[in-house]
Amino acid sequence: MAVTEEHDPALGTIPRPRPGRWIDHYDPEDRDQWESAGRPTARRNLRLSIFAEFLGFSVWQLWTIVTPSLNGAGFSLSANQQFWLIAIPNLVGATLRFPYTFAVPRFGGRNWTIVSALLLIVPCAGLVVVVQNPQTPFWVMVLVAATAGVGGGNFASSMANISFFFPEREKGAALGLNAAGGNLGVAVVQLVVPIIVVIGGGLALERAGLVLIPLAVLAAVLAWRSMDNLSAAKADLGGYAAALRNRHTWIISFLYIGTFGSFIGYAGVFPTLIKNQFPEVSFDWGFIGLPAVPLTLAFTGALVGSLARPYGGRLADRLSGASVSIAAYVVMGLGALGVIAALSLGSFALFFGCFLVLFVASGMGNGSVYRMIPAVFRAGVAPGDGAGLLLAKREAAACIGIAAGIGAYGGFIIPRVFATSITSTGSLAPALLGFIGFYALCAVVTAAVYVRGRATRFAGTTV
Template sequence: MSLPTTDGTTTDASAVPAAAAAAPVAEVAAPARRRLGRRWIEHWDPEDPTFWRDGGRLVARRNLWISMFAEFLGFSVWALWSIVVPQLEGAGFALTVDQQFWLVSIPSLVGATLRIPYTFAVTAFGGRNWTIVSALLLLLPTSALAIVVQNPDTPFGVMLGVAALAGFGGGNFASSMANISFFYPEKEKGKALGLNAAGGNLGTAAVQLAVPLVIAAGAGVHLGRAGLMMIPFIVVAAFLAWRFMDNLQTAHADSKGFASATRSRHTWVISFLYIGTFGSFIGYSGAFPTLLKTQFPGVTIQLAFLGALVGSVARPFGGTLADRVGGTRVTIASYVVMALGALGAIGALHEHSFGLFFGSFLVLFVASGVGNGSIYRMIPAIFRADAEASAPRSDDDAAPADARPALLDGARKAAAGCIGIAGAIGAFGGFLIPRGFAASTNHAGSLVPALWVFIGVYLVMGVVTWLVYQRKGSRLAARSI
């Protein structure tokens, strides 16, 4: 059985849940506005239990798994230069430490900047369509990398430009998360987004594990393979999205929710805090292979993948733990543990102890992953609690009957906007941390000053979290955020 789509073609009934297929053809064939594309689903209501049970869940899961794969590749491309840079010297490139950290950090800067427009691209072009486009865009940084690393005389400016192209992979996270959020009901959205985020984060660990093996296979070092190895997977991801994903006619950009989020102080507090968790995860992931290469030259940099791996795995654990004991408590504890991890790294540098250095960074990765999960859990709780605190009392006869539901709905939309903004701002930490290490090395000849600064920032973030959301007498302390 086939159903009409918005562009006059047809789509399989199997691509549309049973409840949608049962809708009158006139309803399906008369959309609110014409949209270009092959696979548009006109009717989508995951909050309806019957709709969800009779096919909606299967369609959502199919889109989730393909989206996770595409996002996994996005993170892999985003992190490519983190594992290529430490091996440039072996391929004949003569780069200063500052130049190496520029190549590591610039993808994070570009990726963070792209996250907001990538979020709105989903509603402008359709989730399926944009997944295809964003996947194919990854062919640019991978192909360009394969070319420029062949010639050690390549100008540094050209290499920096190619590294910047890897930022396309960082933007994929935002569009993937926005797209999947439209498919799931509120009660299952947290789990779905957690899986989507964790699956993407694992791309960093995967590429740091695989690249050293691939480029060293056979005689010599073949850095070009780092880019070439990604191309077949990118093509597969684009094909799977084209063949099996769907666009939702009902997915609309919530400009009011986004605007509401920009006016809330909580958005900017959370964004600041997220720099410390997600920014640390991305920043340390990018810098860790180079740190191992420069501080402990005799150690294989392939071990660096363990940092990104444990940080990715810890993220859903942080959300689960936050559900049990409160996101604020878990977030504060994460900052404290991160400060202790950085302190351990300082001690390791003084003693030149690889074991202590490596272990301290694994602590940093785990704590940052836990903090990522707990902050994402805090966001909807904060906006809901703030709305409830502002809602009129039930015994207030002058209050409109629908005031409370309207406030809660506005809070939900503002929380969604906050997630997009915080995700973009937090990613800038991936630029700041490598640049901090570069400045520290240039001016002090050591990583230690940068680590002391990071410790101070983590403690400040912990105090801010306590003051705003945990301190007795603060507006939201009694609501167990």
């Protein structure tokens, strides 16, 4: 007698997922399954997740590279208005990271990747429309810029999805690749867009949105054809609630504002700062038949910051997350001090070099703070306490998502602090001095809590 689909034991397996590409029998901790079919499945989903998240970051930061050129296209925006257009996508993106974390367990990783990729079309299309009309009301531009925040939310759902595919022993590397791939989207959009909008002469800012629309469609199609949903992907509401009650979740989130918040905040304002502070500087792409495009220099900051992230994690593995994080905050303070000196001297070379120091240090700090999370929660567990260790893992996983959302608010705070500084004093120096004080506070908190504090009270624990 033929086996009906409802009672087919092979249905829902990796080779034969249910309709909608649902896999019911998936356990990455099962070494036999992992070595035979689990690893190829996980890697396939990881590759497509990186591509989708890369596009998400690109759309999220699209206004950071378009905004400095708006006045050249006929708009009349003040510095304060420019910084609002840069900041508002980060505010929305940071906020969306919290609901996006629970979208994968609710809808499935494949399904949500399709939806989140298609949502990227909305901000791209909106940008195409508004940048072609210099009479567009500013409030409309702010609303359109806000829709770019959907790209920032992609990080949370992408990281949550990939975490379900890999075993604990390989999860760190997989999540590191996923995060780095997304961060690189900032660098690529800041490199490519200034070139695309001037090809053929003139300034066609609408191309910045047009070029990403087909890529978003491609990401959705690839996810539909080749990604998978896992029935085992369930939201750990208990672990999330426990993490919210744990003070270390909030301390780590505060510290992550100092690292990732700085990275995404500086990446957002760097093109505008170059344009406004050193308008005479240009970078000639004439050797490939293109006109001078000064803003292409800005991409190097996000690039070196993205590439530094995994090295920060590796160095933290060798030393400790706390010590590397403290060093990162110290170097960031020195970098900000160097930027103040560069502005005083009017030296673009020093300004650019010190900002690269800020990007490298913040990138390494991203990796080291994330490395601290599992160690911090594990440090409070007595040796041999199996139940405590399990809860610590659940809390650490939830903390990663919470810190990612809170840290991203730095992308809103930094542009607004710069705007206030310029509006009030006409200088960037007060804002930078404030950042230096914040980095000093982060270093002191890290040392007090995670080097000398009770968070390391059990022997053999290195945070």
